[in-house]
Amino acid sequence: MTSSPVVLLLEPSGIRKVDPREPQLAVTDWGATRGDGVFESVSIIDGRMPPLDARFDRLEASARALDLPLIDRARWTEALAMSIEEHDPVERLAVTLAMTRGIEGGDGTPTAWLLARPARDFTGIRRSGVSVVTLDRGYASDAADGAPWLLLGAKHLSYATNAAALREASRRGADDVIFTSTDGLALEGPTSSLVVRRGDVVESPGVESGILAGTTQATAFRFFESRGLRTRFAPIRARDLADYDALWLVSSVRQAVAVHILDGRSMPVDEELTAELNDWLARAARSE
Structure with missing residues (x-):
């Protein structure tokens, strides 16, 4: 079943699709309280996966600058492909990949998610x-x-x-x-x-x-x-x-x-x- 927008959480146990209408981010997450995290934007045109190496390189450079763990490229690629499959077919899809330092006072596990939604029309x-x-x-x-x-x-x-x-x-x-x-x-x-x-x-x-x-x-x-x-x-x-x-x-x-x-x-x-x-x-x- 397709939907829009699509939200995927990248957790230690795997990739999980969640309801975008429900709250997913803890109010004690460092990303919410301090903006302590990194993100990357990917444009998907006609449902085709674009080259990702340069974007992953930049995401990893940002993570290093913030002393965050390096990303698992294979998992993020899998999540990106899953978001394309799960989303309603559109000409242009704007996808955000985000990772924060996690929950304040937690075990240090980063919070990571992917948000896919139709891109604004900039024609x-x-x-x-x-x-x-x-x-x-x-x-x-x-x-x-x-x-x-x-x-x-x-x-x-x-x-x-x-x-x-x-x-x-x-x-x-x-x-x-x-x-x-x-x-x-x-x-x-x-x-x-x-x-x-x-x-x-x-x-x-x-x-x-x-x-x-x-x-x-x-x-x-x-x-x-x-x-x-x-x-x-x-x-x-x-x-x-x-x-x-x-x-x-x-x-x-x-x-x-x-x-x-x-x-x-x-x-x-x-x-x-x-x-x-x-x-x-x-x-x-x-x-x-």
Whole structure:
């Protein structure tokens, strides 16, 4: 019997499907009380399992940063396949894999679950693009070097700052945000990676600036390389953003959206190239 959404708990005894309408997370779970956990997002298109290695690599890197146990890739893959089978057939399925430190005062067993539900329809925003404001993240680009406990490159459950940034963007009449560092570098969006183009060179900030490794960004680089463009990781000065030929924010579910307004200033948009990029990202998600 199919259903939506689908919630699976990954327990020591196995994988268990539970009723999404019933409470499943203890109020004393470290994930609920402190945001002490990690997660990963996977986009499923037409019921086909996408490549998972890069996402598991990032999930494990986040777990290491939080001193959590490394994941069992085989179990998570099994749970992901089970969620696709159990869910009502939809064109795009958004799946969240999450793991917390477990119950406060418990035996240290992590709490782990998978949530599968229909993805939001981002067709319109992929075509229209987004208006963006730059917001200071409050850290220098090398802050993670001397303070790894800031968890700047980890995908952890404490997303309150990112949500607050998006609310601030809305107050300013914008759709999204590009974070900047106190030393003047452009970094990433609250839920996306930054990709820029100038001439035949496509760039993204590197992870050494304290940002999350972008799995969709890596796929986007392969697309641009297939079009004969050069790609590289490089520091991107926030003050120079308006001088680029194109800006994109890329993520697994929303895919690529062009920035058409930056801090109130109109930006050039290559609609054809953006459409081709999104077609490439969708094909990559169906590749297995």
